[in-house]
Amino acid sequence: MNDFAIWLSTTAPSLFIQRHEVWMIPVIQSLHIIGIGLAVGAALMMILRVMGWAATDQTVLAVQARFGPWLTGALCLLLASGGLLIVAEPVRELVTFSFWLKMGFVALLVVLAASFQASVRKQQQRWDDTLVRRPGVRLAALLVFVVLACIILLGRLIAYDHIWGYLSPATKA
Amino acid sequence: MDVSAFLLSLEQTGLATSIRDSLYTFPILESIHVMALAVVFGTITIVDLRLLGVAWTHRPFGRMSTELLRLTWGAFGVAALTGVLMFMTNARVYFHNTPFRVKMALLALAGLNMALFHLTAGRSVARWEKAPTAPGIGRVTATLSITLWVAIIFAGRVIGFTTTGAQAKEAATTAAPATNFDDFLSGGPDAAGAPASATGAPSDGPATGAPDAATPASTDPANYSIRTIMAAMVDPSGDFLFESIADVADEHGISHKAPRTAQEWEAVRHHLQVLVDAEKLLIAPGRKAAEPGDRSANPAVENEPEQVQKLLDTEHPDFVKRAGRLRAAASVGLKAVAAQDTKALFAAITTIDKACESCHIHYWYPNDKRAHQAAKEEGGIIE
Numbered sequence: 001m002n003d004f005a006i007w008l009s010t011t012a013p014s015l016f017i018q019r020h021e022v023w024m025i026p027v028i029q030s031l032h033i034i035g036i037g038l039a040v041g042a043a044l045m046m047i048l049r050v051m052g053w054a055a056t057d058q059t060v061l062a063v064q065a066r067f068g069p070w071l072t073g074a075l076c077l078l079l080a081s082g083g084l085l086i087v088a089e090p091v092r093e094l095v096t097f098s099f100w101l102k103m104g105f106v107a108l109l110v111v112l113a114a115s116f117q118a119s120v121r122k123q124q125q126r127w128d129d130t131l132v133r134r135p136g137v138r139l140a141a142l143l144v145f146v147v148l149a150c151i152i153l154l155g156r157l158i159a160y161d162h163i164w165g166y167l168s169p170a171t172k173a
Numbered sequence: 174m175d176v177s178a179f180l181l182s183l184e185q186t187g188l189a190t191s192i193r194d195s196l197y198t199f200p201i202l203e204s205i206h207v208m209a210l211a212v213v214f215g216t217i218t219i220v221d222l223r224l225l226g227v228a229w230t231h232r233p234f235g236r237m238s239t240e241l242l243r244l245t246w247g248a249f250g251v252a253a254l255t256g257v258l259m260f261m262t263n264a265r266v267y268f269h270n271t272p273f274r275v276k277m278a279l280l281a282l283a284g285l286n287m288a289l290f291h292l293t294a295g296r297s298v299a300r301w302e303k304a305p306t307a308p309g310i311g312r313v314t315a316t317l318s319i320t321l322w323v324a325i326i327f328a329g330r331v332i333g334f335t336t337t338g339a340q341a342k343e344a345a346t347t348a349a350p351a352t353n354f355d356d357f358l359s360g361g362p363d364a365a366g367a368p369a370s371a372t373g374a375p376s377d378g379p380a381t382g383a384p385d386a387a388t389p390a391s392t393d394p395a396n397y398s399i400r401t402i403m404a405a406m407v408d409p410s411g412d413f414l415f416e417s418i419a420d421v422a423d424e425h426g427i428s429h430k431a432p433r434t435a436q437e438w439e440a441v442r443h444h445l446q447v448l449v450d451a452e453k454l455l456i457a458p459g460r461k462a463a464e465p466g467d468r469s470a471n472p473a474v475e476n477e478p479e480q481v482q483k484l485l486d487t488e489h490p491d492f493v494k495r496a497g498r499l500r501a502a503a504s505v506g507l508k509a510v511a512a513q514d515t516k517a518l519f520a521a522i523t524t525i526d527k528a529c530e531s532c533h534i535h536y537w538y539p540n541d542k543r544a545h546q547a548a549k550e551e552g553g554i555i556e
Contacts, residue, residue: 002511005511006511009512025334026327026330026331026334027327029330030323030326030327030330033207033210033211033214033326033330034214034323034326036207036211037210037211037212037213037214037215037218037326038214038215038218039211039215040208040211040212040215041211041212041214041215041216041218041219042215044212044215044216044244045219054240054241054244055232055237055240057232057236058232066228066229070228089512091508091511091512092508092512092514095508095511149208152204152207152208152211153201153204153208155204155207156200156203156204156207157200157204159200160199160200161505161508162196162501162502162504162505163196163197163200163501165497165500165501168504
C-alpha cells in the first residue's frame with residue numbers, strides 16, 4: 001500500500017492538486033464536511049423517526065422518501081470528495097490505521113442504510129405498525145448512529161494516526 | 174488584565190495543559206467538534222430547505238422546526254464547548270489567526286440572521302406554515318443561513334492549516350534566534366549553571382560529570398544505561414534532525430532550511446528510524462538510568478542518577494508513555510518523509526523536541542525553572 005500511495009502521489013492529477021494545495025485541500029475537505037453534515041442530518045432524521053423521537057406525525061415511508069435520496073446523494077458527495085483527498089495526499093490517507101478502519105465502518109453503514117431503505121419501501125405498513133415499537137429495532141437505529149459517529153471520529157483521526165501506536169502502518173514505514 | 178495576558182493565562186490553566194499534554198484529548202475534541210457541527214449544519218439545512226420550498230414542503234413548518242432546533246441548539250452547545258477547549262490550548266495563536274476571526278464574525282452574522290428571521294417571518298409562522306414556501310424574507314434568511322454555515326465550515330477548516338504553521342514558526346523563532354537547534358544539544362549545563370536545554374530544545378541524557386563518549390553497548394539492559402543510549406543514539410540523531418529543518422530568522426528575514434535532495438531525505442529517514450527504534454531500548458525492563466559512578470553536574474537543578482533511578486522504578490509506565498511519545502512523533506516524521514512534506518516534517522520534529530523536553534524536565538532537571546517556563550511558553554508538555 002505504501003508503494004501504491006507513493007506511486008499515486010506522482011501521478012498527474014495528484015501533482016495538480018498538490019500544486020494548488022494551499023486552497024484546494026481546504027476546499028475539498030470543506031466539501032467533505034458539508035457532505036458529512038448532509039448525511040448526518042438525513043440519517044439522524046430517519047434514526048430519530050424509527051426511535052419515535054421526531055417526525056412521528058409522518059409515516060416511516062414518508063421520512064425515508066424525504067431523506068433517503070439525500071443520504072444517498074450525500075454519500076456520493078463524500079465518496080467523490082474523499083476520493084479527491086486520497087488522490088491529493090495518498091500517503092497521508094492510505095498509510096493509516098484510521099483510514100482503513102473508517103472504510104470498514106463506511107461499508108457497514110452503506111449496507112445498513114441500503115437494507116433499511118429497501119425494507120421500508122417493501123414493508124411500509126409493517127414498519128409503521130409493529131417494527132418501530134420493537135426495542136431491538138430501536139436499538140439497531142441507535143447502533144447506526146454509533147457507526148456514523150465512529151466514521152466521523154476515525155475520519156478526523158487520520159490526521160493523528162500516531163495515537164494508534166503500533167497499529168498505525170506509518171510506524172513500520 | 175490585557176488580552177494577551179488573559180490568553181496566556183488561558184493557555185496556562187491546568188485544563189489547557191492537560192489537553193496539550195495528552196496524545197488523545199485534542200484529536201478527540203476535534204472529532205466531537207466535527208460531529209456536533211455536522212448535526213448543527215445538517216439540521217439547519219433541513220429547516221432552510223423547508224423554508225425555501227425545496228424539500229419536505231408538505232410538512233407544517235412550526236412542528237418540524239421546533240423538533241429540529243432542539244437538536245441544533247444541543248449540538249451547538251457541544252460544538253461551542255469543544256471549540257472553547259481547543260482554543261484554550263493555544264489561545265494566543267488562535268486569537269491572532271485571521272481565519273479564526275473570520276469564523277467568529279461569520280458565527281455572529283449567522284446569529285443576527287437567525288434573529289432577523291425570528292423578528293420577521295418567524296412571527297407569522299401560523300399564517301404560512303402550511304404553504305410550501307416561506308414568505309420572501311424567510312427565503313432570504315434561509316439562503317443566507319446556508320451560505321453563512323458553508324463559509325463557517327470552510328473558515329474553520331482553514332484554521333487548522335494556518336495555525337500549525339504559525340505555531341511551528343513561533344517555536345522556531347523563539348526557541349533559537351539563530352534557529353539552529355543544535356546549539357542546545359552540546360549537552361550538560363552551561364556556564365551559568367542551568368542546563369543548556371533551558372531553552373526548550375532537547376538535550377542528551379541525564380548529564381553527568383562523566384565523559385560524553387558512548388560506552389560499549391550490549392543488548393543486556395543491565396549492561397548499559399539510558400544515559401548511554403541517549404549519548405550514543407538518541408542525541409546524535411536528534412541533533413541531526415533538528416539541524417535538518419528550520420525556519421532561520423536573522424537580519425535577512427525568515428528563510429527555510431529543509432531536505433531537498435533524495436540523499437538528504439534518506440538521511441533524515443535514517444535518523445527518524447533510529448528514534449523510532451530507540452523506544453524499545455529505552456523502556457527495556459531493568460534498564461538503569463546511568464552508569465555506575467555517574468554524578469549530576471549541576472545538583473541545584475538536576476536530579477542525581479539515583480533520584481532518576483527511583484523515579485524510573487516507581488513510575489515505569491509513565492516513562493514508557495513518554496518514550497512512546499518520542500516514537501510516535503518520529504513515526505509521524507517518517508510519514509512526512511515518505512510524502513516529502515517539509516511542513517509536516519517540521520511539525521513532527523517540533524513534537525519530537527517537546528517529547529524530549531517534557532521527559533527531561535520530569536526525570537532529569539525537575540527543579541529548572543527556566544526550562545519549565547520555556548516549555549510552557551512554547552506549548553510544550555509539562556507533567
